[in-house]
Amino acid sequence: MDNIAGRKSSLSWATHLSVLALVLLWLIPTIGLFVSSFRDRDQISESGWWVAPFPVELTARGRTATEATQEGDIFVVTGNIYDDPEAQSFFPEGGGEVVAFGTRGVNPGEFEAGTTVELGDGETLTVNPDGTYEWRTPEEPDRGQRIYFAAESPPSFTLANYRQVLTADNMDRAFINTLTVTIPATIIPILVAAFAAYALAWMDFPGRGILIAAVVGLLVVPLQLALVPMLNLHVRIGIGQSFMGIWFAHTAFGMPLAVYLLRNYMAGLPRDIIECAKVDGATDFQLFLKIVLPLSLPALAAFSIFQFLWTWNDLLVAKVFLPSDDASKVMTVKIADDLLGSRGGDWGILATAAFVSIAVPLIVFFSMQRFFVRGLLAGSVK
Numbered sequence: 001m002d003n004i005a006g007r008k009s010s011l012s013w014a015t016h017l018s019v020l021a022l023v024l025l026w027l028i029p030t031i032g033l034f035v036s037s038f039r040d041r042d043q044i045s046e047s048g049w050w051v052a053p054f055p056v057e058l059t060a061r062g063r064t065a066t067e068a069t070q071e072g073d074i075f076v077v078t079g080n081i082y083d084d085p086e087a088q089s090f091f092p093e094g095g096g097e098v099v100a101f102g103t104r105g106v107n108p109g110e111f112e113a114g115t116t117v118e119l120g121d122g123e124t125l126t127v128n129p130d131g132t133y134e135w136r137t138p139e140e141p142d143r144g145q146r147i148y149f150a151a152e153s154p155p156s157f158t159l160a161n162y163r164q165v166l167t168a169d170n171m172d173r174a175f176i177n178t179l180t181v182t183i184p185a186t187i188i189p190i191l192v193a194a195f196a197a198y199a200l201a202w203m204d205f206p207g208r209g210i211l212i213a214a215v216v217g218l219l220v221v222p223l224q225l226a227l228v229p230m231l232n233l234h235v236r237i238g239i240g241q242s243f244m245g246i247w248f249a250h251t252a253f254g255m256p257l258a259v260y261l262l263r264n265y266m267a268g269l270p271r272d273i274i275e276c277a278k279v280d281g282a283t284d285f286q287l288f289l290k291i292v293l294p295l296s297l298p299a300l301a302a303f304s305i306f307q308f309l310w311t312w313n314d315l316l317v318a319k320v321f322l323p324s325d326d327a328s329k330v331m332t333v334k335i336a337d338d339l340l341g342s343r344g345g346d347w348g349i350l351a352t353a354a355f356v357s358i359a360v361p362l363i364v365f366f367s368m369q370r371f372f373v374r375g376l377l378a379g380s381v382k
Contacts, residue, residue: 033355035122075139185251214258234249249317250314254307313357
């Protein structure tokens with residue numbers, strides 16, 4: 001009785017839970033990137049994004065003063081951790097708790113206030129409750145010993161990461177280059193694939209089955225396998241590393257999937273419409289342009305979204321088929337080389353760059369999502 005019209009399936013709860021799980025799998029890391037994009041590097045290093053609204057215990061490292069007074073054969077360095085310039089800059093409210101001293105990582109908090117800690121090699125350390133310290137060493141220090149201190153820092157959110165990403169040198173040029181690559185690399189394969197898909201779906205000619213099998217076979221060819229041969233071909237025909245070269249590269253890599261999707265969609269169009277148009281004297285070009293192409297708009301929009309996203313977010317093909325000069329870099333290459341090249345561990349910059357790079361694809365997707373949904377649902381309702 002579950003299949004009676006108007007009655008919900010008994011497994012609807014499983015469908016809802018599956019959809020909820022998929023939404024959470026996508027939403028949780030996205031929220032994490034978004035929150036991390038507003039945090040500074042120190043806070044990200046000390047705690048996860050899920051505790052961003054709460055105070056965080058941060059640690060900093062400074063050095064003691066290098067001036068030492070000599071008492072017999074012993075050199076003495078004294079100071080106050082709360083007066084340390086690095087501590088003051090790190091903790092605006094002033095100072096912190098000493099948690100370790102020297103390269104040996106001795107934690108003064110493990111000892112009673114006013115006691116002397118043996119550091120080895122004749123070195124001793126005394127840390128007082130008021131934050132003053134006294135370091136004795138048999139050798140005159142040429143630079144201060146490391147001192148580690150910690151303090152609780154309030155939640156901190158900043159736009160510095162976005163300013164750094166958006167104001168990087170030639171970032172505006174990289175944005176224009178990305179559009180210059182993405183728009184033609186999306187339009188060209190759609191135009192070519194639409195003609196090919198119509199021919200494979202509605203035109204009878206020798207070898208059509210072989211061509212369809214070849215298209216399916218090309219879907220499993222790894223992109224990386226064709227990079228070097230295609231680059232060599234581009235060099236021979238004179239386009240080398242250029243925008244025209246990367247247009248052709250993206251067209252070639254996207255063509256098999258475009259032909260496969262569009263051919264299957266066009267082959268599912270009502271045959272009566274096609275035959276009636278042929279009886280009325282329509283040529284194949286008129287049939288394609290006035291009937292098949294308008295009816296295939298959902299499939300064309302769906303592939304356009306996929307191709308645009310792949311091309312916009314591409315890094316490998318852009319590195320291979322574009323010149324390495326700064327004037328030709330797209331956003332993905334610019335971010336990878338100039339913003340993350342020397343700061344691979346700076347998660348704040350990485351998260352910010354991710355959100356900057358997905359801004360345009362999100363606009364494209366939401367502006368065309370109604371066509372995308374129509375393409376997915378086409379044929380499900382008669």
